[in-house]
Amino acid sequence: MTLQFEKLEDQIVQLGLTLAERSHSAAEELRAAADLLSQLDDLDAIWEQIKIARQNDAGFRGAAPFDEPINQPIPLPELPPRATLFAADGSQIYPDVHAPIPYWLTNIGVFIYHHGTDDLPEMLSEPQLFFRDEDVRLSDGQLLPNNVINARRTVYEMQFLARVVTERQTSAPPLVAFCDGPLLHMPFGKEIPDARQLEADYHEAFDFFMDAGAALLGYVDRPTSRFVLYTLYLMTLTPEEITVANLGALRLDGMTDADLYKPLLPPGARSGMMVQQSPLNKDYKDRFSPAHEIVFFYLNTAAHGQAPYLARVEIPQWVARDKAMVNAVHALVYDQCQIIDRYPYVLTRADEIAVVQPTDKRALDERIAIELLRHSQPIETSQKLSLKWTARHGRRQHEGV
Amino acid sequence: MELLTDVPMIGRVLRASTTGFECGTRSSDLSEPRFGAFVQARRRNDSTIIIGLIYAIRVDDDPLVRQLIMANNLNAATIRDQRENRMVPVEISVITVGGMEDNMPIYTLPPRPPLSLDPVYLCDDEMVYTFTERFDFFRLVLQAAQVPSEELLAAALRFAAAVRPRNEQADYLIRAGRRLAQLLSADLPRLHHLLRLIRPT
Numbered sequence: 001m002t003l004q005f006e007k008l009e010d011q012i013v014q015l016g017l018t019l020a021e022r023s024h025s026a027a028e029e030l031r032a033a034a035d036l037l038s039q040l041d042d043l044d045a046i047w048e049q050i051k052i053a054r055q056n057d058a059g060f061r062g063a064a065p066f067d068e069p070i071n072q073p074i075p076l077p078e079l080p081p082r083a084t085l086f087a088a089d090g091s092q093i094y095p096d097v098h099a100p101i102p103y104w105l106t107n108i109g110v111f112i113y114h115h116g117t118d119d120l121p122e123m124l125s126e127p128q129l130f131f132r133d134e135d136v137r138l139s140d141g142q143l144l145p146n147n148v149i150n151a152r153r154t155v156y157e158m159q160f161l162a163r164v165v166t167e168r169q170t171s172a173p174p175l176v177a178f179c180d181g182p183l184l185h186m187p188f189g190k191e192i193p194d195a196r197q198l199e200a201d202y203h204e205a206f207d208f209f210m211d212a213g214a215a216l217l218g219y220v221d222r223p224t225s226r227f228v229l230y231t232l233y234l235m236t237l238t239p240e241e242i243t244v245a246n247l248g249a250l251r252l253d254g255m256t257d258a259d260l261y262k263p264l265l266p267p268g269a270r271s272g273m274m275v276q277q278s279p280l281n282k283d284y285k286d287r288f289s290p291a292h293e294i295v296f297f298y299l300n301t302a303a304h305g306q307a308p309y310l311a312r313v314e315i316p317q318w319v320a321r322d323k324a325m326v327n328a329v330h331a332l333v334y335d336q337c338q339i340i341d342r343y344p345y346v347l348t349r350a351d352e353i354a355v356v357q358p359t360d361k362r363a364l365d366e367r368i369a370i371e372l373l374r375h376s377q378p379i380e381t382s383q384k385l386s387l388k389w390t391a392r393h394g395r396r397q398h399e400g401v
Numbered sequence: 402m403e404l405l406t407d408v409p410m411i412g413r414v415l416r417a418s419t420t421g422f423e424c425g426t427r428s429s430d431l432s433e434p435r436f437g438a439f440v441q442a443r444r445r446n447d448s449t450i451i452i453g454l455i456y457a458i459r460v461d462d463d464p465l466v467r468q469l470i471m472a473n474n475l476n477a478a479t480i481r482d483q484r485e486n487r488m489v490p491v492e493i494s495v496i497t498v499g500g501m502e503d504n505m506p507i508y509t510l511p512p513r514p515p516l517s518l519d520p521v522y523l524c525d526d527e528m529v530y531t532f533t534e535r536f537d538f539f540r541l542v543l544q545a546a547q548v549p550s551e552e553l554l555a556a557a558l559r560f561a562a563a564v565r566p567r568n569e570q571a572d573y574l575i576r577a578g579r580r581l582a583q584l585l586s587a588d589l590p591r592l593h594h595l596l597r598l599i600r601p602t
Contacts, residue, residue: 118478121481123486339479
């Protein structure tokens with residue numbers, strides 16, 4: 001049975017009206033926010049407010065300026081003539097309670113691009129299969145939940161990328177390593193059984209990049225972050241008003257930092273660097289190293305003549321402190337975004353190398369089933385899965401020559 | 402299956418019927434197959450060699466290739482990456498025109514088509530020479546609805562002439578033209594077009 005659109009018609013019309021109303025009020029708020037940003041020239045004044053927020057334990061989660069103005073576009077620097085770019089991405093097969101045997105898999109892809117030469121780019125991949133009981137089940141016998149596998153895959157991506165960069169640290173400099181998604185994120189929550197070890201492994205990989213003299217970056221496409229908007233709000237409060245209740249009361253109705261910076265950044269320009277104020281980033285800095293604190297900037301990746309399209313680029317502090325490296329990251333990320341449509345080519349290819357297609361999964365399942373049969377192991381398939389598959393994929397058009 | 406080593410393999414069978422087959426290959430391996438070339442498919446444990454003519458070579462696109470074209474900012478490294486690293490599939494369509502059994506040509510459709518993944522090779526000069534001694538495969542080409550039959554037959558005849566000694570080539574094409582005149586006597590525009598295509602230079 002397909003979706004009955006006639007039953008949705010009224011709801012879709014209502015959706016359009018609601019969004020139109022919201023967009024009108026958001027545009028006014030955005031203008032006010034842009035005015036406020038244009039007046040924020042005094043970085044010390046921003047830091048003063050942030051210090052008060054810290055003293056008041058107000059739970060401020062906005063952005064602090066790093067060492068550049070946050071209301072001025074920073075133009076595109078000159079592109080380095082040579083560079084070696086590394087990009088990593090990962091995908092996974094989650095354990096399936098309906099599969100003949102429970103297993104999970106990660107596949108990490110790394111793409112190496114020799115910028116400034118005609119050399120053939122390189123592709124590497126590292127698939128790992130986990131099938132032992134201790135790898136597949138929690139202590140209570142339940143299969144590993146997906147977020148545990150996501151956390152481990154995140155660490156494997158960073159470790160594999162660090163290994164490849166270290167092995168090739170004599171390649172043409174600068175070395176720039178791209179990760180898909182933020183560097184500052186917490187897939188290692190309390191529900192992850194080995195969270196502490198995973199965090200340690202993740203940060204150990206950071207050190208390998210630093211030792212290799214490589215720049216590491218996390219690329220966030222179409223960011224929905226509001227760090228600067230929170231900072232603007234903070235600047236409107238008196239010291240007494242900077243409280244958890246007041247900061248938590250801010251409603252932004254879908255407005256994001258990207259909306260704020262789109263009119264400010266011409267193609268190729270970036271915002272000033274900023275530091276996200278969060279317990280996690282503080283943890284990066286205090287528990288691991290000040291060099292691991294994550295700094296970010298917004299970058300307009302659109303070509304001239306295109307509508308603004310923003311990305312958030314995250315870099316560790318050891319990169320942010322080196323202006324030559326920041327310039328290289330800025331120019332190379334933008335250059336990569338011009339090869340295809342406003343997204344780094346190297347990340348597109350890393351994703352393609354890493355992705356496990358449904359056909360790959362079926363082939364792997366078949367290969368595992370054959371191996372089980374070879375060892376006279378029973379294969380019990382799930383009736384639910386089998387029937388779902390039949391219903392979804394039973395109709396197929398025959399093609400002739 | 403024993404693979405041939407002295408003739409280039411151009412791909413493996415994707416789909417097949419008794420009237421033709423399609424084989425797949427990678428774009429980086431696209432130097433050998435040409436429109437009108439004679440190819441052979443060999444089934445495992447079967448002494449009959451199926452012979453066909455390449456009538457179409459298709460390079461599939463994909464969303465990434467489209468985006469690269471739209472962005473219009475390609476460089477040599479990206480083009481090499483697309484062509485050499487990415488498995489851009491190429492499909493080669495073949496019309497069956499007969500076969501070889503114990504080194505003797507057969508000018509009928511084979512009893513069975515090749516199977517998926519059977520290797521497809523170019524025919525060597527000797528096989529092309531032997532198979533094209535007679536013109537009985539013309540009908541299968543001329544009657545095929547799905548192929549550009551005049552252009553295909555002309556291209557095939559140029560391949561067939563090229564494997565003969567230089568002093569026999571013109572005579573071979575003239576003999577082929579006479580046979581075509583018999584087959585297409587009721588369709589003079591088509592005959593005229595074909596004769597122009599194979600006229601010896």
